[in-house]
Amino acid sequence: MALEFIEALEKTIKDRHENPSDTSYTSSLFAKGINKVAQKVGEEAVELVIEAKDDNEDLFLNEAADLLYHYIVLLRAKGYSLEDVTKILEQRHK
């Protein structure tokens, strides 16, 4: 179920890349270029680390979601997908 949704989200992100929409945050992020997308991943990662040190479950999970979304956007901006990363993990798996 969770993986099905991530797959659907990744498809939507890919569509926002290929068919930009004026009202889409995702499209606006792609339009700003790879440096901005990478910067957002860095910011969201730092925010997640900060929340990990506290005990606010809601803030921690929301930062985790922000990071996952921006991570998928970064993969797409570089021309990759979650499947490409999963293949690496599969190769490592013992």
Ligand SMILES: N=c1c2ncn([C@@H]3O[C@H](COP(=O)(O)OP(=O)(O)OP(=O)(O)O)[C@@H](O)[C@H]3O)c2ncn1[C@@H]1O[C@H](COP(=O)(O)O)[C@@H](O)[C@H]1O
């Ligand atoms: N999952 C997300 C998602 N998570 C986080 N965000 C956005 O990420 C931004 C993070 O907040 P920040 O304060 O860090 O950034 P900001 O100040 O708004 O903007 P920046 O100038 O820093 O980029 C917010 O604007 C959130 O709305 C997301 N934007 C879109 N999605 C999903 O992406 C899909 C496509 O959405 P659209 O791009 O809106 O069409 C839909 O399924 C959405 O639910």
